[in-house]
Amino acid sequence: MRTSSAALLVLLPSVFAIPLGEAPSLRLDVTLSRVEDTRIKAVVKNVGSEDVTFVHINFFKDTAPVKKVALFQHDDSEIAFEGVEKLFKSSGLTEDVLTSLAPGDVYEDEFDVASTSNLSKGGHVTLHAVGRVPVVENSTITGSMPFKSNKLVIDVDGPKASKVAAAMKTMHKRTTVESCPSNDKQSALTTALQNAAYIASQAADAAESGPDVRFQEYFGTTDSETRGIVAARLRAAAAEASSTTFGQTSYYCYDVDEWCSPNVLAWTTQTTNTIANCDLYYTDIPPLTSVCHDQDQATTTLHELTHAPGVYNPGTEDFGYGYDAVAALSPDNALNNADTYSLFANAVYLNC
């Protein structure tokens, strides 16, 4: 890893498909409306038939500049998101990141889309939110449920939008090598990068020439072009993790931009190809797990590396976390979902 200049992120328009055969009992509907200018209100409603508790990190109610909606230009191309993507732990979650809704219950969130995307061009912008949120029982993620919003079209006043302060903190001073103030953290991160390189390259081999059945399980297809893309992304991540002096990302052993919060393990900002570990990364997860579908430092680091467009463009998104959500994604979403890569690598490594 080393310093690199900020790269303009171009995301391909994602194909949003919710798999068929979804249990109708757990579902959130999101109603987007315009408050004023680029300020948006989201009303999140439990339209299922059961009480639900879910993680709202990276979702409506998160106060950090996370991706709550995707923005599209009139030609359907997606407008780059310039905020932060956080990865959180899957058990021992604290109440402050959980929302509980009875059937029919709603909650609201308000945010300004001009603070996380450059909307200075103005014109018609379509907003849409779709994905899966992790469902929690007894402080542990036990599954996921789909959410989907209306498509809201707003007419953006470019000059006005460009006056909305960017939510991202001004770029910190880069050092040529991201120095780590703690020897223990430095050593854990070095080990994690070595492990990530190993499991990513093993997973790349499996994507290229391993059995169809496991590839199908994670990526929902055995199409050879898809296998090639997955292998290429995993090889790029392995190469990035193999060097601490070269590469496209800046990997910090500590919370350099202060985006860590309770339950968060690590974060990535795609526009700057910056990755950082939170304290929990060192205390809550093992270097390399021997449990199928579990989290560890190596796969967390791999998850973050796949987010960075400097490693492989476009960087992945977070359509679903954990095995249950990953297994339910459409092939198009799976191909661009960070956790799919880390769970696939975990399964290849453990042969599970």
Ligand SMILES: *[C@@H]1O[C@H](CO)[C@@H](O)[C@H](O)[C@H]1NC(C)=O
């Ligand atoms: C926003 O995009 C325009 C080009 O459309 C560019 O000139 C401007 O510098 C960008 N603003 C920021 C803050 O990146």
Ligand SMILES: *[C@@H]1O[C@H](CO)[C@@H](O)[C@H](O)[C@H]1NC(C)=O
């Ligand atoms: C809930 O979790 C705690 C510890 O995390 C455990 O002791 C308890 O047995 C669990 N309860 C249920 C109902 O799973």
